[in-house]
Amino acid sequence: MRLLYELDDEKKLFRKTVRDFSEQEIRPQVEHLWETGEFPYDIVRKMGELGILGIPFPEEYGGAGGDYLAYAIAVEELARVDGSCAITVEAHISLGTSPFYYYGSEEQKREWLVPLAQGRILGSFGLTEPEAGSDAGNTQTRAELAGGEWVINGTKCFITNPGTEMSGVVTLTVVTDTRPDGKKEISNIYVPKGTPGYNIAPKYKKMGWHASDTRELSFDDCRVPESNLIGKRGEGFKQFLDCLDGGRIAIAALAVGTAQGAFEESLGYARERKQFGRPIAAFQAIQFKLADMATEIEIARDVTYKAAAMRDAGVPHTKEAAMAKLFASEMCMRATTQAVQVHGGYGFMDEYAVSRFFRDAKILEIGEGTSEVQRMVIARELGLR
Amino acid sequence: MNMVVCVKRVPDTSESEVHIDASGKDIDKSRLSFGINECDNYAVEEAIQIKERLEGNVTVISLGGKDSDEVIRMALAKGGDDAIRLEDDAFAGGDALAVAKALAGAVKGLEYDIVFTGALTDDDGYAAVPVALAELLGVPHATYVKKVEILEPGKKAKVGRELEGGLMEFLEIDMPCVLGIQTGINEPRYASFKGIKQAAKKEIAVKSAADLGLDAADIGEAGSWAVLEQFTPPVVGEMAEILEGEPDETAAKLAGILKEKGLV
Numbered sequence: 196m197r198l199l200y201e202l203d204d205e206k207k208l209f210r211k212t213v214r215d216f217s218e219q220e221i222r223p224q225v226e227h228l229w230e231t232g233e234f235p236y237d238i239v240r241k242m243g244e245l246g247i248l249g250i251p252f253p254e255e256y257g258g259a260g261g262d263y264l265a266y267a268i269a270v271e272e273l274a275r276v277d278g279s280c281a282i283t284v285e286a287h288i289s290l291g292t293s294p295f296y297y298y299g300s301e302e303q304k305r306e307w308l309v310p311l312a313q314g315r316i317l318g319s320f321g322l323t324e325p326e327a328g329s330d331a332g333n334t335q336t337r338a339e340l341a342g343g344e345w346v347i348n349g350t351k352c353f354i355t356n357p358g359t360e361m362s363g364v365v366t367l368t369v370v371t372d373t374r375p376d377g378k379k380e381i382s383n384i385y386v387p388k389g390t391p392g393y394n395i396a397p398k399y400k401k402m403g404w405h406a407s408d409t410r411e412l413s414f415d416d417c418r419v420p421e422s423n424l425i426g427k428r429g430e431g432f433k434q435f436l437d438c439l440d441g442g443r444i445a446i447a448a449l450a451v452g453t454a455q456g457a458f459e460e461s462l463g464y465a466r467e468r469k470q471f472g473r474p475i476a477a478f479q480a481i482q483f484k485l486a487d488m489a490t491e492i493e494i495a496r497d498v499t500y501k502a503a504a505m506r507d508a509g510v511p512h513t514k515e516a517a518m519a520k521l522f523a524s525e526m527c528m529r530a531t532t533q534a535v536q537v538h539g540g541y542g543f544m545d546e547y548a549v550s551r552f553f554r555d556a557k558i559l560e561i562g563e564g565t566s567e568v569q570r571m572v573i574a575r576e577l578g579l580r
Numbered sequence: 581m582n583m584v585v586c587v588k589r590v591p592d593t594s595e596s597e598v599h600i601d602a603s604g605k606d607i608d609k610s611r612l613s614f615g616i617n618e619c620d621n622y623a624v625e626e627a628i629q630i631k632e633r634l635e636g637n638v639t640v641i642s643l644g645g646k647d648s649d650e651v652i653r654m655a656l657a658k659g660g661d662d663a664i665r666l667e668d669d670a671f672a673g674g675d676a677l678a679v680a681k682a683l684a685g686a687v688k689g690l691e692y693d694i695v696f697t698g699a700l701t702d703d704d705g706y707a708a709v710p711v712a713l714a715e716l717l718g719v720p721h722a723t724y725v726k727k728v729e730i731l732e733p734g735k736k737a738k739v740g741r742e743l744e745g746g747l748m749e750f751l752e753i754d755m756p757c758v759l760g761i762q763t764g765i766n767e768p769r770y771a772s773f774k775g776i777k778q779a780a781k782k783e784i785a786v787k788s789a790a791d792l793g794l795d796a797a798d799i800g801e802a803g804s805w806a807v808l809e810q811f812t813p814p815v816v817g818e819m820a821e822i823l824e825g826e827p828d829e830t831a832a833k834l835a836g837i838l839k840e841k842g843l844v
Contacts, residue, residue, distance in 0.1 A: 203780065208654055245770055
């Protein structure tokens with residue numbers, strides 16, 4: 196009998212490969228990465244060789260020729276071991292590389308998509324600004340055409356992947372004009388790293404994801420050719436909304452993996468830790484926590500895979516992507532909170548993995564659209580305005 | 581060079597509690613995860629590396645049910661060319677000899693220079709399949725192989741065998757031959773996404789005992805020389821001597837025992 200759905204052989208093999216890779220190549224380094232915040236170049240380069248940095252892009256453009264579901268599975272498996280590695284891949288694919296794939300010209304694809312998908316360089320996307328977080332329409336960064344060049348001025352914050360030795364390019368949302376209706380005309384323009392006037396600040400110190408590269412970027416009369424416009428002028432808003440639909444699915448997968456990692460730590464600990472002469476796993480109070488965690492993780496995984504499969508099928512999935520991101524990230528916060536609780540005082544100690552999972556979880560309710568924004572998106576999809 | 585690699589899907593018992601099942605002849609595998617036998621993973625890598633250096637073909641063979649497709653496909657994803665899975669109720673309950681008979685039946689139909697197996701399996705650990713397989717095929721063998729150097733493709737190889745205490749024994753071996761590969765001989769690769777995509781589409785030829793021309797009375801439990809009777813958990817405590825007293829007293833007693841037994 197056929198199951199309602201089941202991962203095919205390709206997905207199962209790929210999951211196994213990423214899991215083995217995460218266990219053997221990443222896990223031994225997790226504590227070091229957390230403590231030092233060093234960017235994991237060796238891990239990221241190896242992921243590039245395996246095709247992980249270009250999973251959902253066609254082979255003709257240097258990608259692995261996989262789909263979004265395979266990509267979600269990879270992010271989930273990476274996050275199960277280390278959130279920093281997972282977000283590095285997620286931001287590179289969903290945000291840094293996707294604009295070139297979906298909207299780039301053939302020439303831009305050849306020049307940028309190929310090395311990005313091959314994992315030879317890392318990509319970034321600059322949307323958020325000090326005054327434009329959830330209110331992305333309030334973008335202040337401007338680009339003005341002068342003598343066949345865009346002259347860019349402004350500041351972007353909380354940008355992932357721009358400052359590593361592997362970083363190659365950032366795509367920015369910029370205001371290029373005022374529309375007839377008085378609103379800002381927002382376009383996407385890419386800026387190669389090393390362009391004069393493109394300044395990269397030192398790494399932020401963060402609550403979690405210590406080893407991922409997150410920085411503030413500023414542009415000071417930064418000039419790039421007119422041809423660095425991605426897609427059409429004024430399409431920037433539409434482009435990044437679509438990229439974010441995909442990104443939200445991947446963040447949901449990241450939340451599922453983070454929760455799964457915390458759950459497995461808790462299950463193992465509960466079996467070993469003895470109190471009142473018995474493993475704490477023998478107490479219903481702990482069993483119910485673990486049962487709730489396992490249940491919620493399963494639900495979040497299902498809704499995430501469903502949204503990914505819808506994206507792969509090319510059907511509208513804005514609502515499902517937002518639902519997956521909202522539920523999975525909030526589930527992850529609950530699950531990692533309970534994971535610390537199962538560990539008691541030890542869970543508060545740095546050397547216990549659950550303390551890292553707990554701190555990595557919070558950003559998932561914020562990045563690529565806060566929970567509040569997800570609820571707005573879902574409400575709008577329900578026809579509420 | 582034509583190569584054959586024999587792989588087995590085994591339960592991973594390294595981090596799980598193991599319980600004997602109701603039959604008393606097996607362990608309860610319902611909550612265990614499975615994967616390729618560790619030595620076999622190195623055998624696959626060795627064959628693929630030789631193929632990449634000298635060209636040729638790698639055929640992956642596994643004895644087992646449909647579940648074994650997963651380990652076969654992973655070997656294909658890493659660079660294997662063809663695959664055969666041996667499935668028949670008649671193969672059930674076989675010892676190492678019976679397993680070797682089934683594998684030999686499949687290998688005989690192929691052109692081969694080297695048959696790779698793992699040196700032993702993580703589950704049964706008989707370490708007898710490569711030897712029995714070589715005898716049945718009438719070719720030379722080497723076990724616990726930790727180095728392979730092809731001297732003349734298709735004709736002669738130099739192999740290093742790992743002995744006690746890290747000692748290596750080198751010998752020249754004529755092809756065709758069977759090599760039982762030890763862990764650590766190489767660094768097994770991860771399959772690339774591209775490799776996985778190709779492997780997922782490849783056909784795995786499923787063959788029964790009859791397809792291989794094997795007589796059901798000569799294979800599986802019927803064709804085994806050793807028959808598994810019972811699993812028993814290790815008896816706790818019988819051999820243990822508990823030292824009692826203050827730490828310095830127990831330490832002195834322990835040192836005395838170790839000296840007496842010539843261990844220090």
